Amino acid sequence: MNTTPRSAGADVPSSDSAADELGTSAAQARSAVLEELILKDPGKFRVLTGDRPTGRLHLGHYFGTLHNRVRLQDLGVEMFVIIADYQVLTDRDVADNLTGHVEELVLDYLAIGVDPARSTIFTHSAVPALNQLLLPFLSLVSVAELNRNPTVKDEIAHSRQSSVSGLMFTYPAHQAADILFCKANLVPVGQDQLPHLELTRTIARRFNDRYGNGADVFPQPDALLSNAPLLLGTDGTKMSKSRGNAITLAADADETARLIKGAKTDSERHITYDPATRPEVSSLLLLAALCQNRTPQQVADDIGSAGAAALKRTVTESVNEYLGPIRARRTQYAQDRAYLRETLREGNERARAVADSTLAGVRAAMNSDY
Missing domain, CATH: 1.10.240.10 (Tyrosyl-Transfer RNA Synthetase)
Structure with a gap:
């Protein structure tokens, strides 16, 4: 497995300029160019995508993101699909049945056509080197940058918790580790996730500037915005697992x-x-x-x-x-739970190999390889 995919930026106008941060219109224009490049040479791209295991996936997920993952996989794009089990530890109800929720996600992935032979399905908790990247990454961002991330603010507002844990506060940096551990250069996101990805790009750029000695240790991943439709729940509000207004893929x-x-x-x-x-x-x-x-x-x-x-x-x-x-x-x-566990075991092994290689490169760049 090639753990250092070429940067998409080699054939795409640079996105390091301020114009790339102006908002959705710039991201949409860039996504259109990226779609053309994917069709020409899908092998140059590596995608990181995934979900938190908080329950069964529904039609909003399917037409919003899942269908697109299978499309990219079938085009020949290398896919890493993370089950972010560490990011649900802030929810006691979910954490108490974590194994069941993780298996439900794997079932949904397999059912829609995610192929374990072509897409690496893995969990946060099984890849120590990925999570170890969180520490140097946190050193590259300020508390103010974490605090003003709108996606984190939304998570906190909907957490229904009296206080905010440190884990939730570090979500943006943790997501950067998810993306950069495998040196993904393409991340399919919705518009609301653009701030997360921009912080990932910032972390990659700052790490390269501080430790790269003129070379890019990490790519600055591009956002791939889709024209995913917004489906309302059966009650007329946003379709959500927690609101009980969604039609799950598992529903009969x-x-x-x-x-x-x-x-x-x-x-x-x-x-x-x-x-x-x-x-x-x-x-x-x-x-x-x-x-x-x-x-x-x-x-x-x-x-x-x-x-x-x-x-x-x-x-x-x-x-x-x-x-x-x-x-x-x-x-x-x-009917074959053993196959689900085998799928995760093999995916976790592949992800660990990639993460270990990346962490070794990070240690060498930081002069901490001892």
């Missing part, structure tokens, strides 16, 4: 039908796609359209004046048909 056909039947709509009988004024109806149309590989407008035209009941029936049929093969694979994998 009957549960899916029940959840969609109770989904919030509105009083207007004629079905139209209008996200601004009819967000709940439009989200259901979008979900059906994604499953049918059509546009929401086309689905709306088919339903017309048949009303919300017809809309929900269409969505239910579309989702159940789409998820059928995924659910079948998930059921099959769930």
